[in-house]
Amino acid sequence: MTAFFLGFQKRDRTKRVVEDSRICAFELLASLAGKLLEEGESSASSNASAGHDHVSIGKDVKLETRYDDKPLKTECVGHVSCDASVVTSDWTTENRDNSKEPKHSENNAILEPTLTKAPPACSVQINDDLKYTMQKCNVGYGSFPCNLDGCCPNFGELCDGISENGVKREVETNNYHTMDPLEVSMTFPAPINSDRDVKSPSRSDSVLNASFSRHRNDIKLGSRDDDEKFSRFNKLSNRFKVSRPATRIEDRRIRKLLTSKYWKAAPKLKDFEDCRADGGIKALQCKRKTYYDKCQYDTLYKRRKFFDRSSIVTSDGRIGSENVSNSPEKVTNENKNKCRSVAMSHGACEIASLLTGHQASHKSDDSHGRIRVGVLLQGKKVRDESRTLLQTGISSEDNLDALGFTLEPGPVIAPPPICSEEPLLQLPCGSAPQNLTRSLVVTPALDTGIPDATPDPPLLTNSAKSVDSNYEHVSSQTDMLTDQNLSESRALVPVPAMNVEALAVVSVNQKIRKSELAQRRTRRPFSVSEVEALVQAVEELGTGRWRDVKLRAFENADHRTYVDLKDKWKTLVHTAKISPQQRRGEPVPQELLDRVMAAHAYWSQHQTKQQGKHHPGTLRITDSQADRIGVAVAIPTITM
């Protein structure tokens, strides 16, 4: 009887190990971030004013976003830090919102180009946030640290640093705001070019810090500290703690758990909490590869949180781009889908172009040859880029749609080794900045490719390794790209905040990811032998002790979880009740079905745990069986 046990493989899903392709992605991100940062620095260094400006711009942008999102909330400098931290979260939130709920109209609603007001400090923080995020990703920490708490020690640091730089930046920022986005972009050197430090970007932490350190040494520390303190301070963090270890969390289950349970708590959390959650989630993501996604709304919602961050990034990037290309106002609910997709595409492209443009323009300055970004208006190339947008006839509200960008190959110079350290990075270290640029550009396509409407279709991005890894890589990449885009876009475009639509776009991404990530376990019909083993175990143990059943009969069958066994039993019972004609799949011997029925009946009457009883008649107690459990076990007469 017992011989059924097949050589089962091993562990439960829980134990499944997923490759860490993600890490690569993160590393990439980190590297990118580092690069960006560096670029920022380098640019700054190259041009004292310019460099700062650049940075400031980026900050401004973020600030904008943030403010837009939470215009009312953020006010104080102290808060600023919070805000900054929040920013990310906001995005996230927005994304979610877009995707699902209009709730956050707040955030969305106000994406206006009122950057002017943005507090200087904020700008810095923003960057920090980004960095932070990046770092975290790299580190694998999920959470956004105490940011929310703002009160956290880190914040203090941040604030300080911010305040210092903040003032200057502020001024700069304001100027930029004043300036036309185009002009700005044109004017400012591209951040990407300078690659000095880029080499090491792989270790995002160090790199990022280094890059940013200039302006925000404080921040760095803060961010890091945040991570650590973070956990403490975060109320939510507790839950997210898991995420940290998440690094290794590869099990679906764990993921699920994290996702579902842990997140549940967060549903109410809005901005701040969300942020945190996002952070945590993100961290999780970093390590995770597969996500399960069904259409369950709740689930989705939760998951979204996970994706939020990335999506956020995307959104940001888009936002920036969108601002440039499409006036938010234009995009209205009316055209949602199309607009979104368009916006996305445009946004992405634009962003990319923008980035590129920066790079190009700046690079031209730098001596690095790269891709040049051409500005198209009404399909015509804008030759005089020195002119402001207005001068060119481009207004944020009017012609954005007509605005386009072109990428023109420029002289290429040896790209700095970005991430020699990280083998996994999809973006080849060796790949020159161009590659990055391209990848960036391409990435948007992904987004574009996926219309909001399309709920599930998984999208594959350009560079994909293994499928699983791809998704993640892609996502991560996207994120990275997005981040970069964002950062740059920010820097470049101090324009009005994103649209709701833009945000919506994000949702699309989320959807995509969902679809991508979640893959259903391959179906593995129970073999007759398995059924027999199951029946036997249930006869002995009864229903309701699925874990024991699993241990007893399927200990080695990693792919059979006790839930699976329970489900199988359920189906067996059902199968036994229906006519043979109605049964499908490999026919189960009637004998087994009879036993199923007998056991089912038996255990239905007797509490599962009342093993001791034996029923006269159909069930007998078998010694051997009884032995195991230490209790008398009832066995169907038939069997014997």
Place this chain on the structure above:
DNA sequence: CTTAGGG
């Protein structure tokens, strides 16, 4: 983590 159920 397990159970028990619904999908």
Place this chain on the structure above:
DNA sequence: CCCTAAG
């Protein structure tokens, strides 16, 4: 199989 709510 999946996902979850409850223990």
